[in-house]
Amino acid sequence: METKRQVYLDYAATTPVKKEVLDAMLPYFSENFGNPSSLYTVGQDAKNAIAVARDQVAALIGALPQEIFFTGSGTEADNWAMIGGALWRQDKGRHIIASAIEHHALLHSGEYLEKQGFDVTWLPVTAEGLVEVETLKAAIREDTILISVMMANNEIGTIQPIAEIAALAKERGILMHTDAVQALGNIEVDAHALGVDLLSVSAHKIYGPKGVGALYIRKGVRLPAYMHGGAQEANRRAGTENLPGIVGFGKAAELAKAGLAEHAARLLELRDYFLERVVAEIPDIRINGSLEHRLPGNVNITFKYIEGEAILLLLDMAGIEVSTGSACSSASLSPSHVLEAIGVPVEEIHGSIRFTFGDFTTKEDLDYTIDELKKTAAKLRAISSVSKDSGF
């Protein structure tokens, strides 16, 4: 019997844990199980393992080890930066600026702050999905205390001019945060060169485990604790550390740093090959987001006159795993706020699919996907009531 082919093209949702990462983690579940706060040997071994991981994550993002604070996820790091940052600075003002295409971790944190009486300007982006520095400059007020703009978008992969925005924020004395969860491991992320105050990352997007992230807090920025309890993470993030998770994050960061250039070049080649074939072979599509300022492994396509959910289900039957918009919202039918922000009409948003490539993606996988896509699009368009071929 022929085994069903599996083609995973959703690396922006999550990545598989690399073997070397898993091997590094395993001893920390039951052999080296100590609590890093304990003073005896097994505890100190655990503490040392966390110190090594902190060095590895710091090296990947161009930071000092003491600027890395481990958290329970990228979401927690974003909440800490946004809500923690706003509460900390509220005596100076209650105005925040964030891009309209932030991940839900920031979008919903901002909405929470709005309910608490803060004023959030959701900065529009261009049709290409880019934040314009001039637009941001015009949005700054006397009472602006925090700016949060993501480094790379999770749906359309667009990369924002973070260094320029951070320079502007610094000039005006405004706290600057960037969500670098999608950028990490795909493009260079150098916190010091970017000049940001706060930067969020997550392990499971770089072939590390789920449930562990970190917030970079620039030396000298005295952002208070957001989780209260024990003295972990230099009194800044309470809670017994996710020891195996942190060790895995460290190993994944070390591997990501060593392979970054090669990884990015390979993904770019795959993306260009995929795009070239899709554009040439499938009619009535549009590519969403700038191709110039974009993560190497991201393609987001609208297939006109069809439902993305239907494409997703038919591709899944052929063993191909993709997503409609962001993974977090794929269970809901509300249109993607990112595609909305770049001006994609609502009916076309529903026909949009995100393909993201990674370590195990091959050219053969992409050939198979394109062949299935062609069949799927033709089949669905033939039965669609909104197809231009259907006469409606």
Ligand code: PLP
């Ligand atoms: N920020 C961005 C841009 C993301 O893509 C994600 C995950 O999808 C997150 C934050 C949340 O990270 P985590 O899954 O670790 O909570």
